[in-house]
Amino acid sequence: MLIHDAPGSPPPPAEPTGAARPRDRRVTAAWCGIAAAVLVLVAGELVAAHIDALGPLTSLAWDYVGRPKSATTPWAGFLLALVGVATRVRVIALAAAVGIDLIFVIIRAIEGRLFTVGNGPTIVLTALAVLAAWQWSGERRRTALRAIAFGALLILATKVGEIWLDITAWACPTVLDPYAELADHALGNPSWVVGHLLDLAGPVPLGVVRWVYFELPVAAIVVAVWQLRNVTAGVWPRHHLVRTFLALGLIGPLWYVVFPVVGPVLAFGPQGHGLELADVWPDIVPPLPFSVGPMPFDDITPRNCMPSLHTAWALSLFIHSRRGPLWLRVGGAFWLVCTLIATLGLGAHYGVDLVAGAALCLTVESALREPDRGWDNHRVRVVALGVVTFATTLLSTRYLAPTMADYPVLSGLALLGLLSALAITFYLTWFAPTRKSAKAERALVSSTPR
Known part of the structure; x- marks a missing residue:
């Protein structure tokens, strides 16, 4: 200090600026990610x-x-x-x-x-x-x-x-398809219904939904590119579809080993390679069994049904297309509808898989949206309801499947009612007109000089 204070001595070195520290943290985070x-x-x-x-x-x-x-x-x-x-x-x-x-x-x-x-x-x-x-x-x-x-x-x-x-x-040498099929009685066995209708519809509708199902990345890139179209001008959106897609891809597959399921076309259909319980999908709904338990399956077929990530990804695509132009909104709705038809009609999923996938999507999306807002009561409420819906779907399918099949109307209304409550809460939290007014009011308050 005394040397720098002496006459004619050079000025003291500049202290690190605040901007340098965040940049260093970003570089460190990038290398940690790599x-x-x-x-x-x-x-x-x-x-x-x-x-x-x-x-x-x-x-x-x-x-x-x-x-x-x-x-x-x-x-x-x-x-x-x-x-x-x-x-x-x-x-x-x-x-x-x-x-x-x-x-x-x-x-x-x-x-x-x-x-x-x-x-x-x-x-x-x-x-x-x-x-x-x-x-x-x-x-x-x-x-x-x-x-x-x-x-x-x-x-x-x-x-x-x-x-x-x-x-x-x-x-996972055994799978839980018998539980999922039994629980699906509460939803009206949608895979059997949609699969049968898709067979009656002919090759053209089948080809369309099959292409949509397998080419989901095409639609995702269209939505993501539209959201990120101005990044070269320095305008990065705080939240976009890619973040949700990656988060769902990280979290969703972890549940495949917790709740291994191969799908009705394999466990109850013609593609089971002799391991199916019965070759009845999609023509005959299996009768209620006297007992239910896990079934053995081969060691090469992925257990990737519960939750349905195709449903979760298609729903997130639909959500992110809502703020776009008309052609993007129509495309997002088309992709969601065709994906839901394909997941059921191709025999890849049970109805309970779709409920779990939708709940997972709305939960993850709510956790990621508007990061500047923080974890206020509204975000906590919708995320908590999403966790409850997801957990209830898995636990009831695993431990209450016979009860759900015995009381299908009551069980179906309860499960779909819980998912509907989550969807309504999600909409009111992020998309309702009152939500937009509150957001504009907060922006006005934050921009007012004090």
């Missing part, structure tokens, strides 16, 4: 080697130089990443990805292998990440890397999800 992703990928690869399955790192390597397991996911992640770069870079990157994919397609055709795409976007996305990290700077670099991170997370989460599905089959 380390966590690498750890999960390596752990998944080791588990895959143990259970003789396709590991996430191997699957990722196929996206670069082999035959991608999914043609949609690499392109979905790549298109999401492009929202963070300038138009000129988007055009060049898109052309490069299409060109590389075309080369791989020609090589596969010459060698007589099956057609697929996905190598090009994976390679170009990696090159784009390296370019942004090493060549760009400032806000341009931060925006690009943030969007690239979202795209890469979408791809990596899918890779990890694939090995997790294999783990559910390996870790």
Whole structure:
């Protein structure tokens, strides 16, 4: 201190600014996230080697130089990443990805292998990440890397999800389908009803809902790109669809090992490979049994029904499309309706799976929306009601299934009433006109000089 106070001495060094500390924390968080992703990928690869399955790192390597397991996911992640770069870079990157994919397609055709795409976007996305990290700077670099991170997370989460599905089959030798089918009597056995109607409708409606069911990432990217369309101008939304999708993909699959279910088309239908209880789906509803218990199943079929993540993702897509233009709102509603029809009509889920998936979506969405608002009484109320609805669905299906089948009207009204209460509370908390007025009033108060 005395030296700096002496005449002619240089001024003291500047103290670190407040802006530097948050930036350092963001850098630290980014490196921690990268380390966590690498750890999960390596752990998944080791588990895959143990259970003789396709590991996430191997699957990722196929996206670069082999035959991608999914043609949609690499392109979905790549298109999401492009929202963070300038138009000129988007055009060049898109052309490069299409060109590389075309080369791989020609090589596969010459060698007589099956057609697929996905190598090009994976390679170009990696090159784009390296370019942004090493060549760009400032806000341009931060925006690009943030969007690239979202795209890469979408791809990596899918890779990890694939090995997790294999783990559910390996870790759960028995499944709880008899309980789910019995509890579904309270909902009118919707999988049998919708499956039968879809058979009567013919190949065109069946083809439409099947495509919608398997190409959910296409609609998700459309909504996400619309929400993130202004990020290159520095306008990042505080909450968007990608956050909800990733959170649901992280939380939902954990319940597959708690409540393993394979679906009616496998447990009660023609695709059970001899392990089904009866080949009756969707023509005949099984009669009420004298007793109920877990049933054994093979060690390769994923136990990925409870909760229905297709329902959760489609519902989140519908919710996030509500603030968009008319074409986006119509598309979101169409995708939700077709997904619900497909989950039941294709025999992939029971009705109770859909109830649990909807409850999970509304709970996670309520926990993530409007982060600046904090955990006030309204958020706590809707999240608590969502947890109660989700837990009630699983517990009643597991321990009260015979009672639900014996008293279907009362049980169905109770279960659907609880879900309806959650949906109404969610709407009143986040979308009702009074909610918008209160939000505007808080913004006015916060902007008033004091």
